[in-house]
Amino acid sequence: MGEAPFIHPQALVEPGAKVGARTRVWAFAHLLPGARVGEDCNICDHVFIENDVAVGDRVTIKCGVQLWDAVVLEDDVFVGPNATFTNDRFPRSRRHPPAYLPTVVRSGASIGANATILAGITIGRNAMVGAGAVVTKDVPANAVVVGNPARIKGYVTGRERAPGGAAAPATPSAGQGAELDVRGVRQFELPLVADLRGSLSFAEVERHLPFAPRRYFVVFDVQSEKIRGEHAHRRLHQFLVCLKGSCTVMVDDGERRAEVVLNRPTLGLWVPPMVWAAQYHYSPDALLLVLASEPYDAAEYIRDYDVFLAEVRASSGPGRPA
Numbered sequence: 472m473g474e475a476p477f478i479h480p481q482a483l484v485e486p487g488a489k490v491g492a493r494t495r496v497w498a499f500a501h502l503l504p505g506a507r508v509g510e511d512c513n514i515c516d517h518v519f520i521e522n523d524v525a526v527g528d529r530v531t532i533k534c535g536v537q538l539w540d541a542v543v544l545e546d547d548v549f550v551g552p553n554a555t556f557t558n559d560r561f562p563r564s565r566r567h568p569p570a571y572l573p574t575v576v577r578s579g580a581s582i583g584a585n586a587t588i589l590a591g592i593t594i595g596r597n598a599m600v601g602a603g604a605v606v607t608k609d610v611p612a613n614a615v616v617v618g619n620p621a622r623i624k625g626y627v628t629g630r631e632r633a634p635g636g637a638a639a640p641a642t643p644s645a646g647q648g649a650e651l652d653v654r655g656v657r658q659f660e661l662p663l664v665a666d667l668r669g670s671l672s673f674a675e676v677e678r679h680l681p682f683a684p685r686r687y688f689v690v691f692d693v694q695s696e697k698i699r700g701e702h703a704h705r706r707l708h709q710f711l712v713c714l715k716g717s718c719t720v721m722v723d724d725g726e727r728r729a730e731v732v733l734n735r736p737t738l739g740l741w742v743p744p745m746v747w748a749a750q751y752h753y754s755p756d757a758l759l760l761v762l763a764s765e766p767y768d769a770a771e772y773i774r775d776y777d778v779f780l781a782e783v784r785a786s787s788g789p790g791r792p793a
Contacts, residue, residue, distance in 0.1 A: 488520075491528065509546070523571070527578070541571035548576050551584035551602065558590045577612065595776065597627055611701055611749065612776040613721075613728060622696045623751055626721040628728045651731070654724040655743040657681070661712070663737045672736045681741050682708045684762035693718075693753040700749040703773040705782075708764035709748075711740045716757035723747040725783035733759070745786070747779050 476494040478484055484496060487504030494512040496502070505522030508514065512530045519537040520526070526538070527546035535553040538544070542556050558571040572591035576582065580594045583602035594600060595612035605619040615625045649658045661679055664671045676683050690699055700720075711720060717734035724746050731740055732752075742748050750759065765771075773779045 515552075533584075539571070541573045543573065543575045545576060545578040545580075547579045549581040550576075551582055551586070553585050554582045555585075555587045557588065560590050580610075596780075599627055611698070613723065623698060625719075626723075626728055626730060626749075628730065651722065651729045652727045653722045653729045653746060654727070655741075656722045656724075656729070656746055657741045658731060659710075659739040659741065661737045661739050674739065679739070680710055680762070682710070682764045684710070684764065686763040686766050688761050688763070690750070690759040690761065691757065693757060695753055695755070697753070698749055698751045699753075701747075701774070703747045703779045704744050705771045705773065706744050706765060707768075707771060708744065709742045710762040711742065711750075712736060712738070712760045712762075714758045714760050716754035717752075718750050718754070718757045718759055719752040721749045721751070725780050745779075745783060747773075747776065 474492040476490040476492065476496065478490070478496045479498045481498040482496045482500045484490060484502045485504045488502040488506040490496060490502070490508045491510035491512065493510055494508055494514065496514045497516045499516050500514050500518040502508065502520045503522045506520040506524050508520070508526040509528035509530065511528055512526060512532070514532050515534045517535050518532050521538060521540045523540040524538045524542050526544045527548065529546055530544050530548045532550045533552040536550050537556065539556055539558045541558045544550070556574055558574060559568055560572065574588060574590060574592050576594040577596040577598070579597040580599070582588065582594070582600045583604065585602055586600045586604045586606065588594070588606045592606055593609045594606070595610050595614060597613045598610045599615040600606060600610065600621065601615070601617035604617050604621040606616065607620045610616050610621070613627045614623045615627060616622060617624050651657065659679060661672050661674050674680050693699060711733060713733035714736045717732060720731045720733060720740055722729055722731070722742060733740060773782065
């Protein structure tokens with residue numbers, strides 16, 4: 472096929488539409504004059520792409536998908552059959568808004584068959600939208616969302632298609648703790664003293680805690696569908712213990728991700744600087760204690776995942792551990 476795109480004889484690519492090298496446009500697809508499609512894409516049968524639409528490289532769009540004005544698909548996106556995009560939250564016949572709300576699907580994200588994406592939504596990098604999901608809010612990077620309305624079920628770890636499934640969880644211990652795949656993150660088994668009077672758990676700096684805390688905060692009364700965290704710290708260390716109930720913590724070093732369920736007061740999780748973390752799946756009675764190595768400083772938070780990845784790349788060097 473060479474460098475030229477392949478346009479099926481029954482496809483309609485109108486003059487002014489841009490189609491990149493090696494892209495395949497199959498039968499009954501229709502691209503309007505302003506449409507922009509990158510290289511090495513696969514545009515399947517009965518796909519409609521309106522004027523103000525940008526599609527990156529290596530994108531797959533399965534049959535029956537319509538991309539309306541102000542939709543952007545970045546590189547390596549997958550869109551399943553009959554997924555539905557919108558660009559107007561209050562549509563009326565022949566009454567158009569001054570500007571359509573942009574809908575952006577970040578690099579590497581996948582959208583399942585028959586999912587519906589409301590206008591103005593951003594689907595984060597590498598996120599996974601389940602089949603039939605109705606997405607009404609932004610989806611964080613690497614999140615897996617399902618249902619109507621879509622809620623986070625988990626996070627993509629990279630093990631989903633590995634032989635044998637996910638690896639066995641680390642076995643925590645006192646002292647050094649158990650290291651996870653995510654760089655620098657460790658689980659700690661804290662002491663438990665139990666007798667007829669009840670149970671007690673404790674931690675000592677250096678013996679059980681990897682740093683001396685200078686601040687603490689407690690998270691509680693979190694609705695189960697809510698997500699906390701979703702940021703990284705440049706200098707701050709944190710130590711998390713769920714004193715009551717349970718919650719799930721996702722940690723991400725920019726290359727690898729892991730999930731840890733904190734469900735007892737004898738299990739601690741050390742999250743060092745430059746690790747992206749989020750907490751979700753809170754039980755109704757969850758009480759999460761967080762010990763921090765520094766007083767609060769808003770300037771040392773990284774709240775944008777793309778900024779986090781850029782800083783991780785910038786800090787990488789020959790001396791950085793793999």
